[in-house]
Amino acid sequence: MYAHLIRTESNATFTTGTMSFYTDSRSPMFSVRTLERPWLNNMRKISCIPCGLYLVTKRYSLKHGHHFLIQNVLNRDAILIHRGNHVHESQGCILVGMGLQDCDGFKNNATLDSRKAIELMDLELPESFNLFIQ
């Protein structure tokens, strides 16, 4: 299987998108919504990561619970897909949720049901898969 992240909106404070998962025969499995830092030239801690093809592997830690490691990101370390609701909870990682909402009336998007999205990914996805970010 593989995953495809399409970034749909990017502004000075955040980047949103949809990550869809497909079987090897290209049948759609399910989708989650994503929230990332804005694009700031791949600067550590404050920018989302560059578009491209990445290998992703499953991990578990007490801090993040079930999460996923995005490997070999140019000039970046420990870029994860993990749960979280607000963009300040990410240092370049990808936050996922079952949906997005306008949390404060100023279009600062927040993820909804983030733990459920991660759990679903843990249940449905293999130990490693390719992620194409567009």
Add this chain to the structure above:
Amino acid sequence: MELNAKQTIAVKEEIHRLKLLIALDKSSYNEKRGQGATINDLVGLCSEIVEHQHQLRLLQLGRFSELPYVFKLQFPL
């Protein structure tokens, strides 16, 4: 928070119970998926797993005050 002997046993038992519940939930999820249930059909079951995972993590991190009421009774602050 320092735990007494009784509380330590209670935590261990609760962790064990939650791990079993999660394993059962996941087994049930996979069985139903194998029988053709869609992901949308199983969202409720997924929510239960999420809740149990959350409680397990709180126990493992020692964040007892955030646990559900019944279990928290054993940890008066």
